[in-house]
Amino acid sequence: MDSKEIRKRFLDFFERKQHEIVPSAPLVIHNDPTLMFTNAGMNQFKDYFLGNSDPSSKRIADTQKCLRVSGKHNDLEEVGLDTYHHTMFEMLGNWSFGDYFKKEAIQWAWELLTVEFGLPKDRLYASVFGGDEEDNMPLDQEALDLWKDIMPEERIVFGNKKDNFWEMGDTGPCGPCSEIHIDLRSDAEVAKIPGKDLVNNDHPQVVEIWNLVFMQFNRLANGSLQKLPAQHVDTGMGFERLAMAIQKKTSNYDTDVFTPLINFTADKAKVQYGQDEKTDIALRVISDHIRAIAFTIADGQLPSNNKAGYVIRRILRRAVRYGYTFLNFKEPFLYELLPVLAQQFDGVFPELVSQQDFVAKVIREEESSFLRTLDKGLTKLEVIKNQVENTTKVIDGKVAFELYDTYGFPFDLTSLIARENGLSVDEAAFKEEMQVQKNRSKQDAATSKGDWIEVKAIDEVVFLGYDAVKSTAQISKYREVEEKGKTLYHIVLDQTPFYAESGGQVGDTGFLADGDEKISIIDTKKENNLIIHFANQLPSNLEANFEAVVNTNKRLLTENNHSATHLLHAALRQVLGEHVQQKGSLVNEKILRFDFSHFAKMTDEEILKVERIVNAKIRENISLDEKRNVPIEEAKKLGAMALFGEKYGDFVRVITFDKAYSVELCGGTHVPATGHIGQFKIVSEGSVAAGVRRIEALTAESAEVYQLKQNEILQQVNELLNNPKDTVKAIESLVKEKQELTKMIEEINLEKGKQQKEILAQKIEKINAFNVLITEAELPNADTLKKIAFEFKNEVENLILIIAANIAGKPQIAVMFSDNLVNEHQLHAGNMVRDLAKEIQGGGGGQPFFATAGGNNLKGLSKVVTKAKELIESVTSHS
Numbered sequence: 001m002d003s004k005e006i007r008k009r010f011l012d013f014f015e016r017k018q019h020e021i022v023p024s025a026p027l028v029i030h031n032d033p034t035l036m037f038t039n040a041g042m043n044q045f046k047d048y049f050l051g052n053s054d055p056s057s058k059r060i061a062d063t064q065k066c067l068r069v070s071g072k073h074n075d076l077e078e079v080g081l082d083t084y085h086h087t088m089f090e091m092l093g094n095w096s097f098g099d100y101f102k103k104e105a106i107q108w109a110w111e112l113l114t115v116e117f118g119l120p121k122d123r124l125y126a127s128v129f130g131g132d133e134e135d136n137m138p139l140d141q142e143a144l145d146l147w148k149d150i151m152p153e154e155r156i157v158f159g160n161k162k163d164n165f166w167e168m169g170d171t172g173p174c175g176p177c178s179e180i181h182i183d184l185r186s187d188a189e190v191a192k193i194p195g196k197d198l199v200n201n202d203h204p205q206v207v208e209i210w211n212l213v214f215m216q217f218n219r220l221a222n223g224s225l226q227k228l229p230a231q232h233v234d235t236g237m238g239f240e241r242l243a244m245a246i247q248k249k250t251s252n253y254d255t256d257v258f259t260p261l262i263n264f265t266a267d268k269a270k271v272q273y274g275q276d277e278k279t280d281i282a283l284r285v286i287s288d289h290i291r292a293i294a295f296t297i298a299d300g301q302l303p304s305n306n307k308a309g310y311v312i313r314r315i316l317r318r319a320v321r322y323g324y325t326f327l328n329f330k331e332p333f334l335y336e337l338l339p340v341l342a343q344q345f346d347g348v349f350p351e352l353v354s355q356q357d358f359v360a361k362v363i364r365e366e367e368s369s370f371l372r373t374l375d376k377g378l379t380k381l382e383v384i385k386n387q388v389e390n391t392t393k394v395i396d397g398k399v400a401f402e403l404y405d406t407y408g409f410p411f412d413l414t415s416l417i418a419r420e421n422g423l424s425v426d427e428a429a430f431k432e433e434m435q436v437q438k439n440r441s442k443q444d445a446a447t448s449k450g451d452w453i454e455v456k457a458i459d460e461v462v463f464l465g466y467d468a469v470k471s472t473a474q475i476s477k478y479r480e481v482e483e484k485g486k487t488l489y490h491i492v493l494d495q496t497p498f499y500a501e502s503g504g505q506v507g508d509t510g511f512l513a514d515g516d517e518k519i520s521i522i523d524t525k526k527e528n529n530l531i532i533h534f535a536n537q538l539p540s541n542l543e544a545n546f547e548a549v550v551n552t553n554k555r556l557l558t559e560n561n562h563s564a565t566h567l568l569h570a571a572l573r574q575v576l577g578e579h580v581q582q583k584g585s586l587v588n589e590k591i592l593r594f595d596f597s598h599f600a601k602m603t604d605e606e607i608l609k610v611e612r613i614v615n616a617k618i619r620e621n622i623s624l625d626e627k628r629n630v631p632i633e634e635a636k637k638l639g640a641m642a643l644f645g646e647k648y649g650d651f652v653r654v655i656t657f658d659k660a661y662s663v664e665l666c667g668g669t670h671v672p673a674t675g676h677i678g679q680f681k682i683v684s685e686g687s688v689a690a691g692v693r694r695i696e697a698l699t700a701e702s703a704e705v706y707q708l709k710q711n712e713i714l715q716q717v718n719e720l721l722n723n724p725k726d727t728v729k730a731i732e733s734l735v736k737e738k739q740e741l742t743k744m745i746e747e748i749n750l751e752k753g754k755q756q757k758e759i760l761a762q763k764i765e766k767i768n769a770f771n772v773l774i775t776e777a778e779l780p781n782a783d784t785l786k787k788i789a790f791e792f793k794n795e796v797e798n799l800i801l802i803i804a805a806n807i808a809g810k811p812q813i814a815v816m817f818s819d820n821l822v823n824e825h826q827l828h829a830g831n832m833v834r835d836l837a838k839e840i841q842g843g844g845g846g847q848p849f850f851a852t853a854g855g856n857n858l859k860g861l862s863k864v865v866t867k868a869k870e871l872i873e874s875v876t877s878h879s
């Protein structure tokens, strides 16, 4: 059974059990401060478990793209070394939201595995939560009894809190779980050691395939457990592990999920998989990591220097490094896997197929730039190697850390290279540096949240902000938050006109009023789907009927920028082509910033064209056509340009400014008609990443002020030029005139220099074997001084030249010695000039044979001459 068939059978099975089948949510998460990437199937349903919103169906099943490379679940360092952990993997799951519970979940899991997929019953084990004294929780008797109906007791194991009790976070929904493990060893091995002894023991062929979580409690901030009003089921099965079991393999990498990628890479490296441990690991790392990298980029997260972007960059670098070190790939290679990957997921995750070229280009660019860094790092390591080779033979931990931090060299690579050169690395010192950095970032992120305290029970927050900027409101719940030593309050209202930051648009500010008391709302953000108002203090009467008032000025300016962003997006597609896709945006009251995929710098004409289209659309005063609560699937059918980040179950708004011009999915707030925007002006265009450009633009009064300033500059220029008829011509002739004058001056200076040189030549004194020229002179510029010094050096042997020059009122010294004198008499022009420069309150330096210095005290020039003569005397008199 190939993997496509397995995935399909899983979904069909649960569809027959009345589950709604939904698409995977994107890998990259935008509205959850606790999570950067989807790391489990349940993430996209968090709001249902928290009671923030209701699911469209009580039974759901899907396959979810997951990434476990940061935070609580981080498998990155295992990946490639073992054969069953991946960075990106698919989690097959079925859910019950307050519907069925343990009985159905366990029975269906068993039926699917043993009947539908025909896995051998005697090789399957179940684990059950064994209870926890500290939490005062008994063993999960209900699950135990259900399993006992299915399998003999000797194949049931008990697990502790770590393995068999699942929690969403420090607080929130949680409950016991039951895992299903499979023993894939040969009969001979099974005869030697029973599978039961290997369950949960990190054996690569006795692995967990499915986890059934039974949510029945809510964990409070003080650590205690509360029973949930409705009980839920959340299951997650590793698709690649399931494929391994069904296809009777002993490694995920031997299934058809990975073999095409491994074969392609092995061919390219001219090696064979299964021959050598080191190259095998490299092949596994590459075939795993390319999936993580490609899918996150397709879901809108580009590699970058911080947060989620940095995580992707690190995964990519890990893959490149393994290829570089073990497969001898010295040129970009990962991007070549894209066609193989896209073909595998054709019809499963369409987002990869449709963006294949873009994703490949981004990866290729990242690879080249990292390969360059890698080269630089190796050069640096070479220098360090030479330094310690004949001394301690130990590379400093600080150096190893710098290599890691700046050049992306993990510790094992540095120590590998060190070992190959007979050196070692101070690992303890390296770890210390790591810890220092970790502590630093921990401090930066330190926040602590109290429990929500309920004031008024509500079903769901009502958002009024599309129609109003003001409303009555009551506090539904609040909590205290400690952030970097400051206390803040998070307030949730029963209904609110405040727009919460999302889709690039900043959150509203404003206030809550109760009689004379006004509480400032300093920001509004979303946590999952919950709208949270940020305040520095709480109102004195929490149960009051408040008036919630948005800062309208800021909101309206922001709306101008947001609607203009849509007009810009459409104009870019007209001018540059249909490949233009939004890659990020920021819209606030001051500016709009729009990132989009495009591979070349925009020309001035293109920018102008885009500006003119947008301004024409503004003048057309197109009315806003807004459709709310459109199911995502339907919206896509309307031809709306989807932004990344939507997921199943989202109800979206479709924002249209002229059906034929701009139709977008957007949750933001907009102008009622484009005329409100007034005007539009692009102020910059540049690159942010490989294949991604950024435009910054202004609208309304800001655009006007910007243009007025430009006009003012022009006016000032005209005034300076005495208001010519044609400004450009006037400047052109000024420039030309300047060029001619400069040339003339150069010629005059050249002539002057010649004359000066002749005068100076006569001042050369012959002292013993030396030709000495120590004198003051007046010269037109520093170049002439230097030129004269070098000419004398070529023309006069045994030269000692020290000129204290007055250059247009500024003192300057030049010292020049014939090369032979430098050696024979240990002369050093650089040292001497520094000494002499003291007389003119200046400084300088240079080489042993030639040096110059500048200064501030013109009067000191004569002293320079006197001092120079003294210094030189000791040299000239001794031969």
Ligand code: ATP
Residues within 6 Å of the ligand: 068, 075, 084, 085, 086, 087, 089, 091, 208, 209, 210, 211, 236, 237, 238, 239, 240, 241
């Ligand atoms: P393990 O102990 O093997 O790391 P887990 O306890 O972290 O697994 P869960 O969080 O319960 O796993 O996830 C549910 C299922 O997802 C697991 O039963 C497994 O099949 C699969 N899974 C978990 N982590 C990975 C991974 N890194 N790569 C592939 N599959 C995974």
Ligand code: MG
Residues within 6 Å of the ligand: 073, 075
């Ligand atoms: Mg794990």
